[in-house]
Amino acid sequence: MNATPPEVTDPVRSPRSPERRTADLFAHFVEREASGVPLPGRSTAHRFAVLSALGRRDLSLARLAEGHLDAAAILHELDDSLPTEGERWGVWAARPPGPGVHATRSGQGWRISGVKPYCSGARSCTHALVTADADDGYRLFAVALDHPGAQAVEGTWPAIGMAGSDSLDVSFTDVPARAVGGVDGYVLRPGFQHGGIGVAACWLGGAHAVAAPLYGRAAAGQLNGHAAAHLGAVDMLLHTADTVLRQAGDAIDADPFDVREEARVRSLRVRALAEKVCTEVLEHVGRATGAGPLCRDERHARAVADLTVYVRQHHAESNLAELGRLATTDFPAVTDSTPVADPVGPVPVADTLGPVPVAESAAGANPAVTTGPANPANSATSVADAPEAAR
Secondary structure, three states, X not given: XXXXXXXXXOOOOOOOOHHHXXXXXXXXXXXXXXXXXXXXXOOHHHHHHHHHHHHHHOHHHHHHHHHHXXXXXXXXXXXXXXXXXXXXXXXXXXXXOOOOEEEEEEOOEEXXXXXXXXXXXXXXXXXXXXEEEEOOEEEEEEXXXXXXXXXXXXXXXXXXXXXXXXXEEEEEEEEEEEEOOOOOHHHHOHHXXXXXXXXHHHHHHXXXXXXXXXXXXXXXXXXXXXXXXXXXXXXXXXXXXXXXHHHHHHHHHHOOOOOOOOHHHHHHHHHHHHHHHHHHHHHHHHHHXXXXXXXXXXXXXXXXXXHHHHHHHOOOXXXXXXXXXXXXXOOXXXXXXXXXXXXXXXXXXXXXXOOOOHHHHHHOOOOOOOOOOOOHHHOOOOHHHOHHHHO
């Protein structure tokens, strides 16, 4: 008996391909849910909770939804406008080395040409905010993607992780564009830093999704001692990150225009913590559960692959180095003669094991206190390294 070989379906054309599935979820989110998500500065902790919940559900969906919500926030902040019904927006601001996208003036408007990489939702967005180099500097432009000069470049997103985000390169050829804000307005606005934390909220949602099988085993009473220890570590990490995320949202509500110039350090801290938590959750869950869920649980395998890719949007040591330089401005220099304040009274030297570690006490001050310039141009790291430049 000759077995009939199964029909081979082109995954790019399949109605159930990852990008088609995500596109349908994205369209549903924009139509039914997006308008109910508050802008930054207005119940921001709830905004972050929505993004985290989307990340738990599907990280590719979260990536597209976050782009649309961020575009709405940017348009509101720089243009006093919002997306209209039926529009699905992306924010395409990646700026790796290469020719990039250039904008030229044309009558009363602008036109853009060039290739922009990593355009999430390349074939499902109707509009995008696109960064480009102009004769007077780096600008942001609103672009309608139904113009024939805007074309997704097939084959430029062969990724396994985040496959559903459909982050193809997009080629622009003399496409009409409308300037949004002024030169460098996109990166210098306070919302740039707030938006960076929104991305971290998506990552953390993905970490919760990765941890789900381990929590499931605990609920079923199937944990041995080692797995229980891993779950304890995972739970501590996720609880800490969720708490910090909520605190960041409250801090943004208290100072949405960054009058205190704390937004940059806040963003660096929260994103760095989120990246660390995601990395360690991936490690703990893998060691606790072994290969089984990766091989037999499609949802878990996809969550692991997606988070592994998405969290690499963090600039790792580059961002940590910037944070380290900014953090040194938090505390005054400490010398041997610096008095140690003690509200109770003098330290009983005879009861101590050595000198009071003044420097360590200072370094252990409340990590929620944030200082430093909100303007990335004032920091030691270039604008190109700022968190949203990786979109």
